[in-house]
Structures are given as C-alpha cells and as structure tokens.
Amino acid sequence: xxxxxxxxxxxxxxxxxxxxxxxAMMDELLQLLPRAEIVCWYMLERDSYEDEPVDIAFIEGSVxxxxxxxxxxxxxxxxxxxxxxxxxxxxxxxxxxxxxxSLEELWKTVYGDGKVKFEPKMAEPVENYIKVDYRIxxxxxxxxxxxxxxxxxxxxxxxxxxxxxxxxxxxxxGHPCILIEKGxxxxxxxxxxxxxxxxxxxxxxxxxxxxxxxxxVAWFDSLARTFKxxxxxxxxxxxxxxxxxxxxxxxxxxxxxxxxxxxx
Amino acid sequence: MKNLYLPITVDHIARVEGKGGAEIIVGDEGVKEVRLNxxxxxxxxxxxxxxxxxxEALAVYPRICSFCSAAHKLTAVEAAEKAIGFEPxxxxxxxxxxxxxxxxxESHALHLYLLVLPDYLGYSNPLKMVDEYRKEIGIALDLKxxxxxxxxxxxxxxxxxxxxxxGGFGKLPGRATLEKMKRRLQxxxxxxxxxxxxxxxxxxxxxxxxxxxxxxxxPRGDLYGIYGDHIKASDGNEFPSEDYKEHIREFVVxxxxxxxxHYHGEPFMVGAxxxxxxxxxxxxxxxxxxxKSHRELLRxxxxxxxxxxxxxELVYFTERAIDLIDEALAKWPIRPRDEVEMRDGFGxxxxxxxxxxxxxxxxxxxxxxAYADIITPTAFNLAMMEVHVRMMAEKHYNDDPERxxxxxxxxxxxxxxxxxxxxxxxxx
Numbered sequence: 041x042x043x044x045x046x047x048x049x050x051x052x053x054x055x056x057x058x059x060x061x062x063x064a065m066m067d068e069l070l071q072l073l074p075r076a077e078i079v080c081w082y083m084l085e086r087d088s089y090e091d092e093p094v095d096i097a098f099i100e101g102s103v104x105x106x107x108x109x110x111x112x113x114x115x116x117x118x119x120x121x122x123x124x125x126x127x128x129x130x131x132x133x134x135x136x137x138x139x140x141x142s143l144e145e146l147w148k149t150v151y152g153d154g155k156v157k158f159e160p161k162m163a164e165p166v167e168n169y170i171k172v173d174y175r176i177x178x179x180x181x182x183x184x185x186x187x188x189x190x191x192x193x194x195x196x197x198x199x200x201x202x203x204x205x206x207x208x209x210x211x212x213x214g215h216p217c218i219l220i221e222k223g224x225x226x227x228x229x230x231x232x233x234x235x236x237x238x239x240x241x242x243x244x245x246x247x248x249x250x251x252x253x254x255x256x257v258a259w260f261d262s263l264a265r266t267f268k269x270x271x272x273x274x275x276x277x278x279x280x281x282x283x284x285x286x287x288x289x290x291x292x293x294x295x296x297x298x299x300x301x302x303x304x
Numbered sequence: 305m306k307n308l309y310l311p312i313t314v315d316h317i318a319r320v321e322g323k324g325g326a327e328i329i330v331g332d333e334g335v336k337e338v339r340l341n342x343x344x345x346x347x348x349x350x351x352x353x354x355x356x357x358x359x360e361a362l363a364v365y366p367r368i369c370s371f372c373s374a375a376h377k378l379t380a381v382e383a384a385e386k387a388i389g390f391e392p393x394x395x396x397x398x399x400x401x402x403x404x405x406x407x408x409x410e411s412h413a414l415h416l417y418l419l420v421l422p423d424y425l426g427y428s429n430p431l432k433m434v435d436e437y438r439k440e441i442g443i444a445l446d447l448k449x450x451x452x453x454x455x456x457x458x459x460x461x462x463x464x465x466x467x468x469x470x471g472g473f474g475k476l477p478g479r480a481t482l483e484k485m486k487r488r489l490q491x492x493x494x495x496x497x498x499x500x501x502x503x504x505x506x507x508x509x510x511x512x513x514x515x516x517x518x519x520x521x522x523p524r525g526d527l528y529g530i531y532g533d534h535i536k537a538s539d540g541n542e543f544p545s546e547d548y549k550e551h552i553r554e555f556v557v558x559x560x561x562x563x564x565x566h567y568h569g570e571p572f573m574v575g576a577x578x579x580x581x582x583x584x585x586x587x588x589x590x591x592x593x594x595x596k597s598h599r600e601l602l603r604x605x606x607x608x609x610x611x612x613x614x615x616x617e618l619v620y621f622t623e624r625a626i627d628l629i630d631e632a633l634a635k636w637p638i639r640p641r642d643e644v645e646m647r648d649g650f651g652x653x654x655x656x657x658x659x660x661x662x663x664x665x666x667x668x669x670x671x672x673x674a675y676a677d678i679i680t681p682t683a684f685n686l687a688m689m690e691v692h693v694r695m696m697a698e699k700h701y702n703d704d705p706e707r708x709x710x711x712x713x714x715x716x717x718x719x720x721x722x723x724x725x726x727x728x729x730x731x732x
Contacts, residue, residue, distance in 0.1 A: 054345035057321045058370030058463045064418070065452060065462070067445055073431055084418065085429040086318040086713075104345025134367045138352040149351035154556025154563075160346045179367065180463045242460045242467040243474035243640075247363050249464070279356060283364065 049080035049094040053101030053108045058180040059126035096121045102128040102163035116170040124172045127179040127284050131251045135163040136286040179249035202234050203255050210237035218245045230258045248284045260294035274299045312705045319419040321371045322723020326712050328697045338694040342560035350676040361673045370463045374407035375657035377468050383664035386651025390644045395635040396472045398628045403458040404530050405625040410451025411658035412614040415720045417444030424506050443495045472641035486629045496618040503615040508608035511699040512692045518578035521656050528586040530656045536582045545654040564687040571687035574660025576613035591620035607692050608718045646671040659720050682722045
C-alpha cells in the first residue's frame, strides 16, 4: 500500500526569499519528495495553488501589504500546521527596524508623492494576524533547522525550541569572546542559539538574526548594562537590539531600566 | 468603444525570485496594455538605514535579496569604503571578487537549471525532472553547491555573508582551503561547458527580436569582470558611475512597488547578455572561444540570449576565479583586515550583480549613513521587460490564453528578475 503523501505549501510574503532559497538549495529535499506533495511553492512550482488545503504551511516574509493580511488568514484556514519561517515571518525582519516611524514618513522618503495601487503597511510578524504553531528561526535559517523541523513533522512529532543563547555554542567552540575581549557589541548573549556561533567564529559580532531567546529568558537588561559600561548610549543599544527584535515586547522596558537606575 | 475581453493575467509569476504578476489587456484592435504588477510589499531599505551606524546598515543591506546577497554586501561595502576614503589591498580585492563569483555561479546555475530549463523540457517544477534528467540535475546541484561553498568559506555563509566587513574580511580561509577551491573550480569547468552546450540548443523566440540598448559596468583592469567605475552603453556612450543620475531616470508607476528606469528616456536592459554585448572583447580563455563560435546566438537583439550569456559566464567566471585565487595565493599569508578610519564622505559603487548593474550610493557622516540610494538590476530592467512581454503578446493574443501566459512568463524568466530586490526600494 502506498503511503499517503504529506501535503506541503511554501508561501512567501514580503522578504528576500532567502528562507525558500535555503530550503530549495538543500540536496536533502530530493529525499523528501517521495513522501511529500508540493501544493504551493511559487519559487519552484508553476502549478502552485495558494488556496488548497495542506498539512503543513511554511510561511516566510513579513506581512507588509493589506493583500498579505488576507493571504495569511486564508493560509491559516487551509492548513493543519502553520510554520513561520525565518526572521521576517517570526519577528518582522529587518524591514521592521524602524517600525516606530510612521509608514507615511518611510513612504515619502522612498516614493515621494508617487502612488501605487496596492496597499502597503508597516512590516509585521505573521503571528500578529494568525496563530502560528511552530517557528524556524534565523536570517536565513540553518539547513539543519529545516531538517529537524520537517523530520519531526514526518514522524508525527513536534520540534522543540532552543532556550539557550549563541554564547553557549560560542564557548563550546572555543572562539575568543568578541564582547569581552574585543569590546564589540555582540548580541550573542541574548540571541537564540542554533547557528553554532557562526559569525563569532568568523570574528564578526552577532547581530541577533535568530531573534531573542524565548521563554522570557532574554536578558536585555544585563547585556544593556555591559554595553553601557563599554560606552554605548541607550539609542545605540536599542538600535542594535532592534535590527531583528523590533517587536519584542520586553526589549524597550528592560533596556530603559538600566538607564533609569543610573539617573536615580 | 466597448471591450468585452477579460485581461489575461498571471497572478503570480512562478519560478522567479519575489512576487510579481503579469496583466495583458486585449481590446478590439489588439493588445492595449501590458503591465508587470510588482506586488511584493515595499521594504524601505534606504529609509530604514538612514541615520544608522555604517556597520549595522551594511549588515542589513544584503537582506534586500537572498539570490544576490553577496552582490549587495560587496557593493554596499565598496560604496562605504569609497565614502570613508579606504582602499582595500589588491589581494583582499581579489578574494572579494572570488566571493562575488561564488554568488554568480550559484545564481546562474539556479536560474538556468531550476527556473528556466523546466519550461523547455515541459515540467512545471525542476524537482520533477530528477528521474529523466539525472545528469542535468546533478550538474545543477554540483555548480550550485560549489558557489554556495565558496560563499560559506569566504563569506561565512551562502546567504547573507557576515564575514565581509569594512577593511577586509572577519577571517580568511586557510591556504589549503583556497587550493581546494581551485581544484573544485577546475573540476567544475567541464560541467559549466556542458551547461553552455545544453543552452545553446534551446530556442530563442523570434517574436521578441528587436533593438535593445544594453548597459553594463566597464570592468576595471580591462578584463571581463564584476567591478568597475564607469558605465558603458551599447550606443557607444560611456560615463563615470557617479554620474548615473544624469543618464538614468527613475520614476514611480502605479502598478508596481518597484520603480521603473529609463536611459535617456527609453527602456534599456542590463544583465549577462548586456555584459557580453558590451564587454565580449575582454573575455579570455575557454569562454572567449565559445563566444567566437556561438556569436550568432549571443546576439544583442533578443532577451532570451540572456540565458545563454549566463551559461557563457559560468564558464568564464569559473576560470576567472581560479586566476584570482592564484593571485591571492601568490601573496600568502594574507592579513584579513585593515583598520579603517571613519571619515565623512560620499561613495558610489557600481558592480555587476548576476542580473546586471547594481548601484549603491552612500553618504557617511559621523560614522552613520546620511544618504543612501540603491538601484537594482531588476528595477533597471522592468520597463524593457514590459516591452518584451508586449511584443510576445502582440504575436500571440489570439492563441490559447494559457499558451500566451506561458510565453509571457518565459520572457520574464529570461531576465532572471529579482523582484525582492526591486522593491527595496530606491530613494527619489
């Protein structure tokens, strides 16, 4: 008897298409094919159907137009499991870096008085509109993130989130500490691990592309204190932490705390 | 006059990077209007990086596009370094170009085999080709893997390369890795040549045959390549990159989040075929021979020739990367990074991304971005792309709409559009 194929859809909102590219580039994808049916994946499949029922919906990109708001709602209705893929879908992506500015201001800077017939909006994470069942982090996610997630789905299990920071992996690898030894604003201490401390391994400070660690254990305040001791202003700290975390509900409050303490 | 025809629309053009559709409106007297709707949301990259620290902005710019993130990174870094008055050492420049070539090889291989070839072979997606075209899929994966591995080693990863920093690299691979890279490139050469042979046999539709003005960067050092400080047009005109605004005008069109561009008031083309048209005399090695023997197919009058031009570049850049690695190895050991001093200034970098000219103009003040203008190849190409889709539609509007849609999509795909790139979007 032939096994029933799992129906998957890959949907793109506004993004660089890197998460899809990462998945499309994986040779391992070919091994998945006998067990999966691609219902929608415009980047690779001409016969794609956005409104068909699927078992797993992978969504990359941030919600950035009114049309995309409608699209994510339709995807949710048609999918058993919704997976937000990559920093745009999970955290709003780099295009949310200036989310506190008005859309009009950003629009004017770029388009002047020009008008477009579609309706733009400020980039937001998918979760602001629909329930998300699972998240794959990163900008882009590592290949092993996809393998782990898809593998566990295929055996009927559930992938787990990582709850420790990039620093843990960095220490295990034995890289010199960019924050302490070089004084650079490395976001390793608050960023969700899983990249094997890739950038610090190349001597480059972490920019936090996997987002802050969940479970309320992102220590924005203690890292802010360290940054402050190294001479960064509150604005500089917030700017850096917001690159991939602009929507984090804890960030402002906790960084704020450090600077209030001093004034008292 | 009543028009009872429904528009022929492709809501979402498949197998391109980003979201866009095509709309062809036919009236009683033929094709009335052709629009490429760019529906991917706006991303405001210039607006969000203004006022930001230079290194942080440089980490964000590559996120404009995954298919050409190395191109964005390297072009942005060059513009920034020009702005602050820093010039990287020759060997660092050579290795950056090797990284850029990694992007070129990966991007061309993906475009040709996964996005273009399925149309010609009658498949809706490349994964379905695996059983019957094992050799071709194998070559696609080998070339793609080579390109991504080069970016892993030199850029820290294949998408969004954090290892390129102001002043050089965070860290360089060891000599043994570079020697291995050279060997792998040598092994890839026959596969690149096979790709060229394969694509030289595919049809280039004469419906879209006509004059095209091609723009490409004039390469530095008189060798066909990626970096240059002047732009050359096929009409014989040549101008310094900094003067790009005097020759190329950008404007907003209401059906697209990406702007359109005109060169001296007319649509124009950039990309692999434009590079070949303008810079073929600068080719050398095996690619030069292939160019000579296939000149007829690499003609400037047909956008489908862009596919074959990409295949030619797979051969050329594979050989070129070997020579650049030799240049770097001759200076071994190499210090990865120099100290840079933050100074105020303005810098323009124009490079050849896989899809054509990429412009970054950055003003730096007090270590922060004071002005940013980015124009991507797809934004340059959109107006010309519409012209060619219209030409195709004018010949086929009476055919089965499905056939017309297919052909229109193929025209768009020949351009290898990078729609995510095009909506970043450029500042007025």
